Amino acid sequence: MPRFSHVLVLIVFFLHACSSSSQPVYARYANCPPTSYVCGDANFTIGYPFRVDSRHDYCGYPGLYLSCSTSNDTNSLALTISNNNFYVTSINYDNRLLYLVDTIFAGQSCPQPYVNTTIDAGLYRASDRCTNLTLFINCTAPSSPIPAIYDVLCLLNATGQHSYYRLDNGTMDNVLGRCSSTVVLPMAQDAATRMVNGELGFGAALQEGFSVNWLPGTGWCSNCVSSGGRCGYNSSAPRAHTCFCPNGTFIDSCYPTARSGTGKPSDRWKSIIGICAGAASFITGCLFITLWYHSHKKEVIDAKRVEAIIKKHGSLALRSYTYSDVKKITKSFREKLGQGGYGTVFKGKLLDGHLVAVKVLSESKGDGEDFINEVATIGQTSHVNVVTLRGFCVQGLKRALIYDFMPNGSLEKYIFSESTTATTTETTLSWEKLYEIATGIARGLEYLHRGCNARILHFDIKPHNILLDQDLCPKISDFGMAKLCPRKGSIVSMEGMRGTIGYIAPEVFSRAFGTISSKSDVYSYGMVLLEMFGGKREKSLRLDSASDTYFPNWIYQHIDQSESLMAYGVTNESEEIVRKMMIVGFWCIQTMPEDRPSMSRVVDMLKGSIQELSIPPKPCLSSPFDLIVGSCATSSVYIE
Structure with a gap:
């Protein structure tokens, strides 16, 4: 609740503005007219939000x-x-x-x-x-x-x-x-x-x-100019922008009768009365906003921090949408595709007819860390095996991400269900198609680790986060836990445990296993490869925290080429690629990070001949529930 003395200060300030409204033309108004600027053979008109050497800093927006x-x-x-x-x-x-x-x-x-x-x-x-x-x-x-x-x-x-x-x-x-x-x-x-x-x-x-x-100057600047003012920048103003008028500075526009500092006394008094009325309205608005803020203080996120990081890592391919735009795209959130702890995903359509999936994040998700991660990381990517982020919305507490729509859902539906619910006419995926999907995921991870301007660690690779387009081409999605690593050999802080139980590398549980790095994603990828085969087993042998049979142990018993895999639905034609996927999977889940291949090496192994692959040592395989000891402490991530 604001103190009475604060309100009194505002009243005194605006009364002073009223009494001085008939002073000569305001200096900043005089300094900020549009400027003719000659460069080479061209003559440009430079006005807000741009500035050149001949214009004062406050006549333009920072960075322009x-x-x-x-x-x-x-x-x-x-x-x-x-x-x-x-x-x-x-x-x-x-x-x-x-x-x-x-x-x-x-x-x-x-x-x-x-x-x-x-x-x-x-x-x-x-x-x-x-x-x-x-x-x-x-x-x-x-x-x-x-x-x-x-x-x-x-x-x-x-x-x-x-x-x-x-x-x-x-x-x-x-x-x-x-x-x-x-x-x-x-x-x-x-x-x-x-x-x-x-x-x-x-x-x-x-x-x-x-x-x-x-974007700077959108809306309010045209109001300012049409009222006789000149747009400017003021870092101490409520919204940073300001309107310079002949008789002073205003929020959005000059008052209609205040276009000039010279005129009849009656005109000046009308101007004074208008300004004072505006001052009273402004004070009332300030009181209302202050009361609202204090009543909702616990719910307010640091929106400026979100916008600053988006600004730093922004990409031209991303569009900023308002919450009203999001409602129109989803037809007021008519068709829900899924829901989780992060929020809810809705199906939508852009104006050009392009289908999209709109992830609306829960308002209770802390300070927006997952939202920041997703925009800052995936906003810099462009790869056939990484889902395309088309835009975002950050408006107060409302946050949303807009992706290309993937009609065939996630890989999870295909490897854990005997009858898939996806829109494809196939009820199951062939081993050849699973092999193509596995190779595509590997290429996507290789790109994230090596191909981006800034390297990205995903930290949550699992079948649920692999989406399939209309042609069953895999797309890595959900970058809420990702880390953006701009320099080779850099170390970044990571608090707590990242990932999903069953796919998290041992070093993420305990530093005793080694340093967290891109090899942690390699481990998760290896578990996905093994899940592709494990999903074909009897349901009783699937991963269960209460089961004595941990499925990688079961699979390792069948890696020897002397045993046929036909009993598990593998044909003679497919047996080589299935066995290759199993071998590569076990190389990826080696206990110590340094024993695992890079994703570039994984791609080569998958594309090469099985005769060139040796059977890896059996890793120390335990249920992930046996690896969790105590609470997760703050650790560091080393980027190779």
Whole structure:
């Protein structure tokens, strides 16, 4: 409850503002008109939220600094976003559109190198005038052309490997074989259409750039300008933005009669009365907000912290949605797909008809740590075997994540059910299909550990978190427990135990087994491989905390090639790949982390011949319930 003295201070402050309302034109209003700025052959109008050297800091929003950059004796307007440098070709204030070209692509017919384009999600969002181009670099050429996949002829390398591109975020399965890298680049929709039609070359299309909408100044700035004010920034203001008017500073707009500091005395008194009335309303609002805050204090999360981390790790491919948008996408949460401790997942549809799964997180989930992890990690990924995060919502206590919809559900339904409930017409998956799924999961983990700009440890690999698209292509999902590790050889803090009982590596339970690292994900992956075979066993032999038969022990007894697996539903044609999966699985669950292979090595083992694989030593296999001793202490994670 606010003290009376605090209210009195507010009243005195606004009375002072009322008495001084007829003073000369306010200095900051005079300092912040739109500015003509010449750079090279172009003349730009610079207004809020942008600033240049000739404009004061408070006339623009932090991070939106434009400069005239010189390159090859040419001057161009430049902007730095998330450590990426862009040339600004045009600014459209009516639609809040900024047209950008990556400096790497300027003046090159076949520009490279390529890296994912990241845009600060706290300042920008992708405009509806651009699309995403996914570029697959140095791939094994497919045996026949693939629809909607285009060869980039200028990137053909000396070893005969091709590079390809596709538009938007469709799935690729494994039709291209292995590629050295995959990146996502934004592109103007018009340029993309002309490139596909052969009217524009690949490099020329990239040089046409793309557009983004800037977020600072949305809504309130137009109100400020229309009322005769000039938009500005004030870090001490309630919402950081402010409206500079001839007679002072206001929250959103100038008062209608306060457009000038000079006028008839009657006009000035009307202005004074209007300002004082506004002051009284503001004080009433402050009291109401203060009372509401104190009554809900325990429920308020640190939304600024969430937004700051999203801003730091944001990607251009992510869109920020309001809670109202989320309700429209899900038709007021009509169709529920699932529910857990994290929240509830609903089916939805975007305006373009694309089906999505919307995860609405529970409001009681602490300070939003799982939400932060998921956006900060998966927001930086782009891989055929990692689920695509399309956007997020953070509005007060409301938090939601929007993913591509996976019509065939999770892998768990296929390996633990005799009659799957998935939408596929198959009732069970063949061993060949399970092998393809296992290989896809391995490639996805390999990408997370080695292929991202910042390395990612998942910490919760299990069948439930492997989703299957319409073609049964696996997608790693649920990054709520993940750790983002930006540097090789870095150590990060990890409090408590991460993961699901039965899939957690021994070192996560106790440091006596070794250091927590990417090998902890390898262990979980190995358990998933063994589950694929274990799910075919009699139900009485499945993992049960009360059972004396721990299923990896049971499987290890059948790893010897001298025993046929036909009794467990394995045909002669499938026996080699099943036995290979079992051997690789046991290499992955070796007790000590240093004895396990990396995910890159796992992919090679799965693709290679079984004759090249040796049977691993039998790990120290115990039920996970026997490994939990005492409480989990804070430990460190070493990233190899």
